Amino acid sequence: xxxPMGSGFSAASTTYDVLEGIDLHGKIAIVTGGYSGLxxxxxxxxxxxGADVIVPARDVARAAGELADIDGVVVExxxxxxxxxxxxxxxxxxxxxxALHILVNSAGIMANPLTRDARGYESQFxxxxxxxxxxxxxxxxxxxxxxxxxxxxxxxxGHRYSDVDFDDPNFEHRxxxxxxxxxxxxxxxxxxxxxxxxxxxADGIRAFAVHPGSIITQLARYSDRETLxxxxxxxxxxxxxxDPARGLKTVEQGAATQVWCAVSPTLDGYGGVYxxxxxxxxxxxxxxxxxxxxxxxxxxxxxxxxxxxxxxxxRLWKLSExxxxxx
Numbered sequence: 001x002x003x004p005m006g007s008g009f010s011a012a013s014t015t016y017d018v019l020e021g022i023d024l025h026g027k028i029a030i031v032t033g034g035y036s037g038l039x040x041x042x043x044x045x046x047x048x049x050g051a052d053v054i055v056p057a058r059d060v061a062r063a064a065g066e067l068a069d070i071d072g073v074v075v076e077x078x079x080x081x082x083x084x085x086x087x088x089x090x091x092x093x094x095x096x097x098x099a100l101h102i103l104v105n106s107a108g109i110m111a112n113p114l115t116r117d118a119r120g121y122e123s124q125f126x127x128x129x130x131x132x133x134x135x136x137x138x139x140x141x142x143x144x145x146x147x148x149x150x151x152x153x154x155x156x157x158g159h160r161y162s163d164v165d166f167d168d169p170n171f172e173h174r175x176x177x178x179x180x181x182x183x184x185x186x187x188x189x190x191x192x193x194x195x196x197x198x199x200x201x202a203d204g205i206r207a208f209a210v211h212p213g214s215i216i217t218q219l220a221r222y223s224d225r226e227t228l229x230x231x232x233x234x235x236x237x238x239x240x241x242x243d244p245a246r247g248l249k250t251v252e253q254g255a256a257t258q259v260w261c262a263v264s265p266t267l268d269g270y271g272g273v274y275x276x277x278x279x280x281x282x283x284x285x286x287x288x289x290x291x292x293x294x295x296x297x298x299x300x301x302x303x304x305x306x307x308x309x310x311x312x313x314x315r316l317w318k319l320s321e322x323x324x325x326x327x
Contacts, residue, residue: 001153001270001271001272001273001274002280002281002282002283002308003282003305004279004280004281004282005261005266005270005279005280006279007257007264007266007278007279007280009260009277009278009279010244010277010278011213011244011245011247011249011253011277012061012244012245012249012253013089013253013256013277013278014250014253014256015041015042015045015251015252015255015259015311016045016252017215018256018260018263018264018278019045019048019049019259022049022261022264022269023049023050024046024049024050024051024255025049025050025051025163026050026271027050027051027052027101027102028052028053028054028098028099028101028102028165028258029051029052029053029054029100029101029104029262030052030053030054030056030093030100030102030103030104031043031046031053031054031055031104032054032055032056032078032080032104032105032106032107032132032135032269033106033107033154034053034056034057034063034067034073034104034106035055035057035062035063035067036066037107038154038212038215038251038254038255038258039073039106039107040067040070040124040251041068041105041251041252041254041255042106042255042258042259042262043067043073043103044070044072044152045197045255045259046102046259046262047070047071047072047073049263049284051101051102052072052074053072053073053074054073054074054075054076054093055067055073055074055075055076056075056078056089056287057074057075057076057077057078057133058077058078058079058080059228060075060076060077060316063075066149066231067229070284073083074313076089076092077089078135080107080115080126080127080131080132080161081116081118081123081126081127081131082118082136083134083236086131086134086135086138087134087138089135090135090138090139091138092140093142094138094139094142094254094315098138098142098145098265099142099143099145099146099268100142100143100145100149100151101137101148101149101150102150102152102260102263103135103143103149103150103151103152103198104151104152104154104156104234104258104261105132105135105136105151105153105189106152106258107121107127107128107131107132108127108128108129108185108274109124109127109128110124110158110182111178111179111182112124112178113178114171114176114178114181115130116170116222119179119326120170120172121170121323122170122171122176122181124181124184124185125169125181125184125185125188125217126201127185128182128185128188128189129185129188129189129192129320130185130320130323132153132172132189132192133192133320133324134232135223135235135325136151136196138191140200142205143200143203144200144204144205144301146205147204147205149205150205150207150208150262150267151193151196151205151206151207151208151264152193152207152208152209152210152258152260152261152262153189153190153192153193153207153208153210154189154210154212154258155186155187155189155190155193155209155210155211155248155307156182156183156186156189156208156211156212156303157211157214157247157276158179158183158186158326159183159186159187159189159190159211159303159304159307160175160183160304161179161182161183161184161186162180162181162184162187163182163184163187163306163307164184164185164187164188164191164312164316164319165184165238165313165317166315166319169184169319169323172319180273182320184304187196187304187307188316189305190209190274190303190307190308191309191312191313192207192208192209192308192313192316192317192320193207193208193272193273193274194207194209194272194308194309194310195310195313195314195317196272196311197271197272197314198272198313199229199299199317201272201326203310206267206270206271206272206275207265207271207272208261208262208271208272208273208275209251209268209273209274209275210257210261210274210302211247211251211255211257211260211274211276211281211306212249212254212255212257212258212276213242213244213248213251213253213254213276214233214247214248214278215248215249215250215251215254220317221235222327228296230249232246233248247276247277255279256324257277262274262284269322272308273308274303274307274308276301276302277301281301281302281303282302282303283302283303283305283308284301284303284304284305285300286304306324
């Protein structure tokens, strides 16, 4: 299925475009990271189409303030680095007996200095992958109940920076490098979607991984402005460059792919694929990771084979279960 389908959209398409004619009344969506950047735009889009939206957040007051301009959003406490917090959130949702139709795992951190959670796990792998792995698997009963749910893992073209190091995912025995660590977590997002879809499609759950594009949001807070300018993300005045053909997008354009994956009827029967520019992406000819240099790379489209390899996906699922049990 990892072949473009000719969706009719483009890199410049927005959430407004992909939602045309879509009615989400009666649907429930959960969007992690839904109070800023791409997550907030995803929440706005879902609400505009009538969905009931829940936004989990570590800082509930801050999230509620950021979402004050969008009516009807429910904010609940959740810390992706705290397994007990994830279980409490999931238990609370499951206790309500409601189906969950859409889960968008949009929260994330990027290229931060080495930090570890209370279990000793590297924070990018723990936040971007393990926390979402635990949340999604705990919510499976509600997703199955929907009879046609979608799970969207927000990955990145940054998956090119690194495959998953199955022997040392938490940088306990190798030197830490921020961008390879980010790349590992983003590859994990893709592999998770591949294996989740394989395991759950019989129960009506389809999973997708997406690259939204290169959008300057709070995600880039650990990258200094000069690095972003030299990499082609900012112009000479340090303003974001908008050029969708090169993946440099507005928030509305960036969130379009994850919204499309979550709601488009054209994707019925599809799953376990990596998408970009509001279509299923091509498979890149090379399986070699990049150097991890932050830059706009011409022609750097598609997914690397290691990120959609079924054996890698099964291996990551097993590793994730082991790490959560150990934690």
